[in-house]
């Protein structure tokens with residue numbers, strides 16, 4: 221086993237050459253406003269991300285949860301403008317340090333990607349180039365963005381892999397992806413994302429292929445970067461344990477939209493939207509130590525993006541649905557007391573609403 | 580049903596063309612990915628294989644599927660020497676074993692539609708008429724929570740979790756006797772994970788499906804599996820009933836592996852994160868000796884003390 225001290229802070233040389241975006245950033249590092257991304261298919265245009273808005277403060281973590289296929293990955297990819305055809309961002313703003321990323325040129329965007337905003341992709345083994353050595357893929361970013369020479373980038377790469385808990389990190393740098401296990405590939409991707417010391421990290425299921433012990437090591441590292449270097453994160457995960465561990469805020473998505481959004485404790489302890497409530501019941505079932513015949517699930521199936529239900533998109537599955545729910549599409553409204561910062565998209569919670577979101 | 584005897588898989592690394600030393604093994608030339616593993620799985624049982632990332636789980640599964648040639652050892656499937664089979668007999672047995680791989684994207688043909696992908700095993704094994712096949716495909720997609728509208732889509736048009744369910748539907752469509760599933764639910768949301776667990780449990784009850792289930796998701800293992808084998812550096816260090824493993828783990832490695840599953844509760848996790856810092860670093864060396872039965876059906880690798888205080892290995 222490696223004897224690397226995982227608590228040692230990451231040592232980076234500060235690069236002087238980094239391209240600074242205009243504006244110092246203000247309170248929010250990332251503001252996503254009314255983002256809409258569609259896929260043109262034979263069935264028509266599918267709104268994979270439909271009017272999504274949220275803000276992330278510098279140094280905070282927003283956890284994104286929601287049913288498979290609800291648009292979490294596409295949201296992350298849209299922020300970085302990595303959605304390829306037939307997908308297209310058709311509406312909305314992505315403000316990073318008050319610069320609208322949608323207005324940057326391709327080359328400006330390339331400088332932001334990897335350097336200031338990094339992403340850990342879902343499905344680690346497919347995200348790596350099978351024909352290139354791990355090390356060569358790792359140092360690419362450091363050479364391009366930080367101007368490192370090959371040797372020091374390589375050394376930095378080994379150090380990063382060691383901190384991810386990879387045994388024999390130096391040898392891993394010389395291996396090809398197929399020679400590593402699924403969890404090892406995932407850790408390589410995390411190391412690559414952190415290599416250029418980004419300010420914002422979009423992590424799409426970063427710890428699914430890891431055992432609890434390794435996962436805790438990664439979470440501790442992220443927590444440390446968060447407190448020491450104000451690393452800001454968008455954490456997409458199905459693992460409510462991971463979300464509970466790192467997220468300050470949680471956004472719950474359903475069928476391309478944010479249906480509930482608020483501080484983590486609010487969402488975990490006082491969920492308001494019927495979908496969130498059922499999702500958490502299912503979480504409680506799986507985490508319970510008592511073996512059950514049948515685990516609770518959110519009944520019904522996810523709607524196909526091509527044929528979304530009228531009115532509230534959750535109505536065919538919602539036990540609280542009423543006639544209005546089939547006709548009126550609810551807005552995302554703030555509920556509770558002023559300043560509670562809890563938003564819900566549900567007609568039956570409107571009695572407690574305060575004001576619409578993102579105004 | 581499935582019996583594995585002293586299975587070894589070592590990867591020999593060629594140094595040619597490498598800068599410095601070979602990958603992984605710094606001064607060895609071999610990785611002992613699977614290093615003398617033996618166990619049996621009964622018909623209708625679900626058997627979990629858990630262990631740290633990189634301990635050899637996937638390699639073992641690939642050997643069972645004959646996608647990798649083991650270095651040494653034997654595999655018996657339904658009493659037959661599986662490694663010695665060939666030709667028509669091998670094809671016949673293969674139909675009864677299906678698999679879901681850890682990387683769903685890499686294992687689905689990108690040029691085939693979802694409907695074709697799920698139907699393919701039926702076509703290969705000449706099962707059913709055209710109509711029966713279509714019906715079965717529709718039914719399975721429904722069972723894993725996918726819409727028939729997705730039949731004509733291609734893998735890259737789906738989300739990670741949708742692809743994982745396509746792989747699962749494909750594996751179940753021939754109604755196999757043995758399903759080897761490597762992280763089959765890791766990228767699914769909790770509600771669908773629960774749905775898949777319910778589905779597998781039903782198949783187990785009604786069709787005597789046998790399951791070799793590899794996962795880091797310990798809560799799922801706890802609900803789904805009858806027995807658990809804990810793997811460490813290519814060997815099994817503890818093997819017993821699921822309940823026993825969670826409530827009375829004996830091997831120190833098992834304890835390390837099972838402790839600290841993140842709870843879906845922010846306050847608990849905040850406290851937990853503080854405590855993690857104080858926890859001592861992991862034990863460097865592990866006892867990886869032969870398995871010994873220390874209590875009924877509870878096997879532990881030699882060299883550790885039982886709960887009643889004497890060394891089991893003297």
Ligand SMILES: Nc1ncnc2c1ncn2[C@@H]1O[C@H](COP(=O)(O)OP(=O)(O)OP(=O)(O)O)[C@@H](O)[C@H]1O
Nearest residue numbers: 259268288289290291292293294736737738739740
């Ligand atoms: N290239 C594409 N063409 C058509 N539809 C697509 C394409 N890529 C994604 N989609 C659709 O967009 C929706 C959102 O996909 P996305 O990958 O964001 O889901 P997700 O929330 O990340 O799910 P998961 O948890 O399963 O990863 C899905 O319904 C998917 O089918």
Ligand SMILES: Nc1ncnc2c1ncn2[C@@H]1O[C@H](COP(=O)(O)OP(=O)(O)OP(=O)(O)O)[C@@H](O)[C@H]1O
Nearest residue numbers: 399400401402403590612632633634635636637638
């Ligand atoms: N084709 C290969 N060539 C060389 N080494 C390999 C090869 N495949 C796997 N290995 C090595 O064998 C060991 C076990 O890998 P394996 O994929 O079985 O792990 P795993 O238990 O499935 O881990 P994970 O939980 O991360 O998926 C690792 O050290 C890996 O680097």
Ligand code: SF4
Nearest residue numbers: 532535538545566567
């Ligand atoms: S608007 Fe109606 S259908 Fe939608 S979540 Fe609220 S109660 Fe349920």
Ligand SMILES: [Mg+2]
Nearest residue numbers: 293342738739
């Ligand atoms: Mg995704």
Ligand SMILES: [Mg+2]
Nearest residue numbers: 401402637681
């Ligand atoms: Mg694996």
